[in-house]
Amino acid sequence: xxxxxxxxxxxxxxxxxxxxxxxxxxxxxxxxxxxxxxxxxxxxxxxxxxxxxxxxxxxxxxxxxxxxxxxxxxxxxxxxxxxxxxxxxxxxxxxxxxxxxxxxxxxxxxxxxxxxxxxxxxxxxxxxxxxxxxxxxxxxxxxxxxxxxxxxxxxxxxxxxxxxxxxxxxxxxxxxxxxxxxxxxxxxxxxxxxxxxxxxxxxxxxxxxxxxxxxxxxxxxxxxxxxxxxxxxxxxxxxxxxxxxxxxxxxxxxxxxxxxxxxxxxxxxxxxxxxxxxxxxxxxxxxxxxxxxxxxxxxxxxxxxxxxxxxxxxxxxxxxxxxxxxxxxxxxxxxxxxxxxxxxxxxxxxxxxxxxxxxxxxxxxxxxxxxxxxxxxxxxxxxxxxxxxxxxxxxxxxxxxxxxxxxxxxxxxxxxxxxxxxxxxxxxxxxxxxxxxxxxxxxxxxxxxxxxxxxxxxxxxxxxxxxxxxxxxxxxxxxxxxxxxxxxxxxxxxxxxxxxxxxxxxxxxxxxxxxxxxxxxxxxxxxxxxxxxxxxxxxxxxxxxxxxxxxxxxxxxxxxxxxxxxxxxxxxxxxxxxxxxxxxxxxxxxxxxxxxxxxxxxxxxxxxxxxxxxxxxxxxxxxxxxxxxxxxxxxxxxxxxxxxxxxxxxxxxxxxxxxxxxxxxxxxxxxxxxxxxxxxxxxxxxxxxxxxxxxxxxxxxxxxxxxxxxxxxxxxxxxxxxxxxxxxxxxxxxx
Amino acid sequence: xxxxxxxxxxxxxxxxxxxxxxxxxxxxxxxxxxxxxxxxxxxxxxxxxxxxxxxxxxxxxxxxxxxxxxxxxxxxxxxxxxxxxxxxxxxxxxxxxxxxxxxxxxxxxxxxxxxxxxxxxxxxxxxxxxxxxxxxxxxxxxxxxxxxxxxxxx
Numbered sequence: 001x002x003x004x005x006x007x008x009x010x011x012x013x014x015x016x017x018x019x020x021x022x023x024x025x026x027x028x029x030x031x032x033x034x035x036x037x038x039x040x041x042x043x044x045x046x047x048x049x050x051x052x053x054x055x056x057x058x059x060x061x062x063x064x065x066x067x068x069x070x071x072x073x074x075x076x077x078x079x080x081x082x083x084x085x086x087x088x089x090x091x092x093x094x095x096x097x098x099x100x101x102x103x104x105x106x107x108x109x110x111x112x113x114x115x116x117x118x119x120x121x122x123x124x125x126x127x128x129x130x131x132x133x134x135x136x137x138x139x140x141x142x143x144x145x146x147x148x149x150x151x152x153x154x155x156x157x158x159x160x161x162x163x164x165x166x167x168x169x170x171x172x173x174x175x176x177x178x179x180x181x182x183x184x185x186x187x188x189x190x191x192x193x194x195x196x197x198x199x200x201x202x203x204x205x206x207x208x209x210x211x212x213x214x215x216x217x218x219x220x221x222x223x224x225x226x227x228x229x230x231x232x233x234x235x236x237x238x239x240x241x242x243x244x245x246x247x248x249x250x251x252x253x254x255x256x257x258x259x260x261x262x263x264x265x266x267x268x269x270x271x272x273x274x275x276x277x278x279x280x281x282x283x284x285x286x287x288x289x290x291x292x293x294x295x296x297x298x299x300x301x302x303x304x305x306x307x308x309x310x311x312x313x314x315x316x317x318x319x320x321x322x323x324x325x326x327x328x329x330x331x332x333x334x335x336x337x338x339x340x341x342x343x344x345x346x347x348x349x350x351x352x353x354x355x356x357x358x359x360x361x362x363x364x365x366x367x368x369x370x371x372x373x374x375x376x377x378x379x380x381x382x383x384x385x386x387x388x389x390x391x392x393x394x395x396x397x398x399x400x401x402x403x404x405x406x407x408x409x410x411x412x413x414x415x416x417x418x419x420x421x422x423x424x425x426x427x428x429x430x431x432x433x434x435x436x437x438x439x440x441x442x443x444x445x446x447x448x449x450x451x452x453x454x455x456x457x458x459x460x461x462x463x464x465x466x467x468x469x470x471x472x473x474x475x476x477x478x479x480x481x482x483x484x485x486x487x488x489x490x491x492x493x494x495x496x497x498x499x500x501x502x503x504x505x506x507x508x509x510x511x512x513x514x515x516x517x518x519x520x521x522x523x524x525x526x527x528x529x530x531x532x533x534x535x536x537x538x539x540x541x542x543x544x545x546x547x548x549x550x551x552x553x554x555x556x557x558x559x560x561x562x563x564x565x566x567x568x569x570x571x572x573x574x575x576x577x578x579x580x581x582x583x584x585x586x587x588x589x590x591x592x593x594x595x596x597x598x599x600x601x602x603x604x605x606x607x608x609x610x611x612x613x614x615x616x617x618x619x620x621x622x623x624x625x626x627x628x629x630x631x632x633x634x635x636x637x638x639x640x641x642x643x644x645x646x647x648x649x650x651x652x653x654x655x656x657x658x659x660x661x662x663x664x665x666x667x668x669x670x671x672x673x674x675x676x677x678x679x680x681x682x683x684x685x686x687x688x689x690x691x692x693x694x695x696x697x698x699x700x701x702x703x704x705x706x707x708x709x710x711x712x713x714x715x716x717x718x719x720x721x722x723x724x725x726x727x728x729x730x731x732x733x734x735x
Numbered sequence: 736x737x738x739x740x741x742x743x744x745x746x747x748x749x750x751x752x753x754x755x756x757x758x759x760x761x762x763x764x765x766x767x768x769x770x771x772x773x774x775x776x777x778x779x780x781x782x783x784x785x786x787x788x789x790x791x792x793x794x795x796x797x798x799x800x801x802x803x804x805x806x807x808x809x810x811x812x813x814x815x816x817x818x819x820x821x822x823x824x825x826x827x828x829x830x831x832x833x834x835x836x837x838x839x840x841x842x843x844x845x846x847x848x849x850x851x852x853x854x855x856x857x858x859x860x861x862x863x864x865x866x867x868x869x870x871x872x873x874x875x876x877x878x879x880x881x882x883x884x885x886x887x888x889x
Contacts, residue, residue: 073833209834212770212810408835641871675873
């Protein structure tokens with residue numbers, strides 16, 4: 001039995017049930033009502049009863065579960081309610097799911113999508129909500145029948161007497177359950193008893209997606225709403241001075257044009273923005289606004305140096321020598337160990353700035369009145385937006401509502417709130433509801449990019465090919481990519497890792513698996529080359545190191561669990577039949593730990609008409625308990641494709657302070673024919689509390705790809721994008 | 736501004752728009768059919784794919800003045816009840832992650848299967864290469880197209 005302290009005290013229930021009285025819902029009822037988890041097997045209720053922030057139960061037994069966190073494609077809108085439904089003990093086809101609005105008090109959970117943390121951080125709150133609801137229903141039935149709760153059982157939405165005839169459905173008892181006080185401690189299920197967690201349930205919004213229903217922020221519509229677009233400076237280091245305002249205002253379909261300022265006091269990280277001062281144009285249709293943007297004549301002011309890619313390359317090279325040290329670790333005596341090493345290998349890896357390129361461009365709806373604001377749209381950080389909007393508008397947070405729409409991709413881009421603030425500033429100026437939409441060009445040139453990186457790895461082997469020295473120095477513009485306490489920390493007697501930062505005025509932000517995506521590729525490619533130098537199988541070589549970390553670790557601590565790390569390598573080795581060489585098939589392997597999960601991948605590359613192509617990828621994943629099996633596989637598959645795509649093709653070059661790429665005709669994203677033909681995903685089965693999957697699938701892909709490409713072509717790939725960057729020898733294209 | 740009568744999803748609709756307005760924005764802003772998505776505006780991502788007389792077309796590249804008299808089909812009109820074999824296959828394989836590109840992928844796939852009911856892997860790749868999926872659901876899309884191709888209702 002697992003006991004958990006509940007936060008669902010009576011006070012919180014009274015608060016929410018008052019708001020929810022008479023079956024009316026708080027929450028987000030834009031255009032659509034509920035989303036059936038599958039075809040609901042029972043009738044739509046006439047009255048609803050709210051159990052807590054997550055659950056309302058209808059008089060027919062239909063249950064609505066509110067999904068607390070933003071949905072960016074990681075499928076939490078299915079998996080989070082599954083956890084609630086498990087503990088509530090209700091059939092999944094009796095459940096409908098709705099996106100919850102921002103209300104962290106009601107959800108007792110941080111509502112954001114970042115760091116692959118939704119399931120990990122929500123695990124207790126979700127289970128508690130379900131268990132609390134179940135307990136309230138049981139107590140209501142016990143009271144009704146004048147028996148003890150322990151005489152009753154609940155399963156699949158029905159309460160029964162253990163030793164009697166009586167039974168009652170959740171729908172029939174729900175009205176009497178809303179006032180029940182929840183005990184301080186509740187019993188949770190053991191993982192072995194799970195009925196729903198670990199099964200495969202389809203995406204609850206699948207039907208809406210394939211029929212084109214309005215789901216995304218860009219689809220949001222409200223009566224009287226105007227459309228708005230922005231024009232930000234064409235380069236980092238520039239600022240708007242003035243523009244041909246009268247001419248623009250006179251154009252067809254333009255209602256107004258003006259400069260807004262979204263500077264907030266004491267900005268937090270989510271408010272990072274290179275362009276706080278922008279031109280806004282408001283009008284009736286998108287095309288008219290696009291034409292108005294083209295007619296802009298702007299005087300831009302230069303406020304700092306215009307950077308370019310050559311400058312960035314120099315800063316990275318210099319930064320490796322004398323960058324600002326941000327973090328480091330040292331074990332043993334690295335210099336002495338290298339001095340006595342029989343073999344030394346040193347390699348440098350690099351990766352350029354990249355854009356997120358969510359396929360749905362930045363957009364947000366805002367309706368700001370004198371003392372209140374309504375914000376609706378795609379945000380990974382609704383709370384940060386609410387706080388920032390409160391500062392910008394000088395309206396208390398209680399008077400600001402934030403509703404989350406489904407998002408056409410996040411990848412970290414929508415952790416930043418500037419577009420929500422811009423919408424708010426425009427609405428305030430207009431005194432009307434507006435929806436702000438970025439063009440693709442606005443989106444790709446706005447910044448918040450993934451930083452550029454460069455790292456140098458060095459390893460020393462003794463005469464018996466044991467790894468006796470390892471060092472890494474890694475620099476980023478602006479933040480370095482190195483995680484000093486991750487692998488191979490703990491496995492080598494003499495170890496040094498230094499994370500360095502260098503300056504840029506290009507604005508940067510978190511990009512799916514921040515820093516890990518680059519470091520995994522560099523480090524795992526390097527380990528492959530070190531294993532080759534040692535004459536060892538790349539998986540066996542890694543397993544030897546994990547044995548060391550497990551049995552006799554170096555240093556006081558390291559970030560990973562060596563046994564789980566080795567576990568995914570062993571699983572992928574078994575599933576891919578590692579060691580059985582098929583003719584014409586070239587294999588690479590990589591493993592990485594980040595965001596609390598472990599992923600190993602084996603990648604098969606074949607040569608097709610002289611070009612390498614990824615044929616098949618095997619993934620082994622340890623994320624603890626798997627909530628929704630097929631959803632989990634899907635996100636890992638996506639990580640693999642994303643990792644291959646960005647390692648192969650992605651790059652932002654800079655000239656005169658501006659990104660040269662402005663749209664998909666000059667920025668290559670991976671496409672169908674370049675994608676692996678097949679991806680298999682396997683999970684380590686255990687009962688460890690679940691951790692995230694949105695990010696960990698991506699980082700190993702670069703390393704596995706680089707090592708497979710080496711086998712296929714004889715060239716080691718050190719610099720991204722592999723397809724065009726000078727590797728010292730040759731260029732390459734996949735597919 | 737000019738007045739146009741367009742046949743969208745089997746129904747005639749009258750609307751006013753500047754002649755150079757791309758169909759994408761006519762659909763989204765004027766007709767309020769927002770299933771057709773904006774991704775790039777330059778015909779490079781496929782999110783805005785519709786059918787013009789059954790042929791997959793990037794609606795961001797076609798002005799409203801060029802479509803009068805043609806039969807326009809959007810994701811909302813691909814089937815009456817969301818049960819086109821391609822839509823069913825998408826649900827069966829559980830393709831979407833974020834879902835934003837999927838209307839365009841589905842429209843493109845439906846047009847492909849209309850002209851070639853049993854495409855090879857290579858034919859699928861070459862027909863679908865203009866449709867970006869930023870989440871990387873490509874292997875599932877391919878599987879779903881094959882599933883749809885094997886549906887006798889197709």
